Amino acid sequence: MARHLEFDVLVIGSGAAGLTLALNLPATLLIAVLSKGELAHGSTYWAQGGVAAVLDEGDTVEAHVQDTLVAGAGLCDEAAVRFTVEHSREAMQWLIDQGVPFTREQDGAKGGLGFHLTREGGHSHRRIIHAADATGMAIFDTLLRTAEGRPNIQLLSQRVAVDLITTEKLGRQGTRCLGAYVLDRTSDQVDTLHARFTVLATGGASKAYLYSTNQDSASGDGIAMAWRAGCSVANLEFNQFHPTCLYHPHARSFLITEALRGEGAVLRLPDGERFMPRFDPRADLAPRDVVARAIDHEMKRLGIDCVFLDISHKPADFVQEHFPTVYRRCLELGIDITRDPIPVVPAAHYTCGGVRVDEHGRSDLAGLYAIGETSCTGLHGANRMASNSLLECFVYARSAALDIQAQEAEIAMPRDLPDWDASQVTDSDEDVVIAHNWDELRRFMWDYVGIVRTSKRLVRARHRIRLLMDEIDEFYSNYRVSRDLIELRNLAQVAELIIESALARQESRGLHFTLDYPQLASTARDTILVPRTDAARSEA
The missing domain is CATH 3.50.50.60 (FAD/NAD(P)-binding domain)
Structure with missing residues (x-):
């Protein structure tokens, strides 16, 4: 009850x-x-x-x-x-x-x-x-x-x-x-x-x-x-993509801490070449947006699945003492980071x-x-x-x-709040719809609203998210809530806000990089969305 x-x-x-x-x-x-x-x-x-x-x-x-x-x-x-x-x-x-x-x-x-x-x-x-x-x-x-x-x-x-x-x-x-x-x-x-x-x-x-x-x-x-x-x-x-997530078929979303690069680890291509000095004078210690775009660029340029993070030149005792969690997890997967480079790819990390x-x-x-x-x-x-x-x-x-x-x-305690009204809904017998919508949303967000963007991709994403939100709203109105349904509804709403914000920013700045507007605007402005107008506006 x-x-x-x-x-x-x-x-x-x-x-x-x-x-x-x-x-x-x-x-x-x-x-x-x-x-x-x-x-x-x-x-x-x-x-x-x-x-x-x-x-x-x-x-x-x-x-x-x-x-x-x-x-x-x-x-x-x-x-x-x-x-x-x-x-x-x-x-x-x-x-x-x-x-x-x-x-x-x-x-x-x-x-x-x-x-x-x-x-x-x-x-x-x-x-x-x-x-x-x-x-x-x-x-x-x-x-x-x-x-x-x-x-x-x-x-x-x-x-x-x-x-x-x-x-x-x-x-x-x-x-x-x-x-x-x-x-x-x-x-x-x-x-x-x-x-x-x-x-x-x-x-x-x-x-x-x-x-x-x-x-x-x-x-x-x-x-x-x-x-x-x-x-x-x-x-x-501005969605931050962490440059170094472990790339392995049996590892799920395992982050390789940036502290490795802070202690001297370097990024390499499959042939062993260091590439970050070509992108930024700070090389491997450049900010995350720079490093993530550099990795994305090299992966696309060479058609490779990952790059490699190498700390094997440091003493083994130092590596094991400072990074025991990373060392143990990689060793479970057959990677000895005191001797072998770590395969890594960028992954969404922070909002x-x-x-x-x-x-x-x-x-x-x-x-x-x-x-x-x-x-x-x-x-x-x-x-x-x-x-x-x-x-x-x-x-x-x-x-x-x-x-x-x-x-x-x-401030007094609020009184006489109504019960949650579940009188018009039924139990769902089509939860597979939730799983399919969740998968579709995450895939087109990765493809169209990822590390490198274009206006055409963003417009496609806007079209898809609006159709998806209509489906989710209909489902939400007719069936009892569950954790999966609540999360899908919320994720779709935030995805729409991300897309609208990205379309409103007609420049490349920080984590937002678009091929259509590769230059930095002369004035830095926040992108603010206001619910009651359902529109984006910029403020100094």
């Missing part, structure tokens, strides 16, 4: 951003943290590289800011960049205080709070704090263990948010988010969750593409729900755009926050610099928690 549940704060998403926000709220608030599957199935758990922060004595806030602005191809919001970087050290200290087991310097503290710092593409200094090559796992396990010890935090797995509840949708006065309808997969019922504050921390939408480094849960749920609730979104044309928010994570809709990859803060601009994403999660989650705390005494 469907239930009505009341929480002070409803957090949709159980990764780094969601857990950090929950842990930074007062113990007097009742908080629900939802996960679509098991709690560890989000992107945070699988993050390898680390967190960028100004920790070393030789590094500066200004250097980190400038590196981020350069990587963002002129589109970063400098105020957001400075806000994030200026709060980086205190955010890392908070994680250390929680007990995250970051890798320490072997020979004692030399700055960096005594922790080993590595360097990744786009960074001018060593500033990536990490836990070997399983940083996400170390952070997630620590935060989850802490959250499990807080009696005011309820961790609810197997819960899929269907849609946000707003005053506008209910025909009430004002514009505020009141909670969400949530599918409880353990009972197959849609519950009504009342909340004084709702936080979207659902991650990105990389599963819109055929090849992705992300888990299947990266279906753009928060972005789609916020859009349907009336929130504007920005810069969704740089998202729900527009301010420095407190507030969206256009009162009571609704978006943090982490779901949001667009202005930090990443046209291309996210390596390891800035986890930093953004912690800084903005902590800022949002402070903002909620500052106003929670003034």
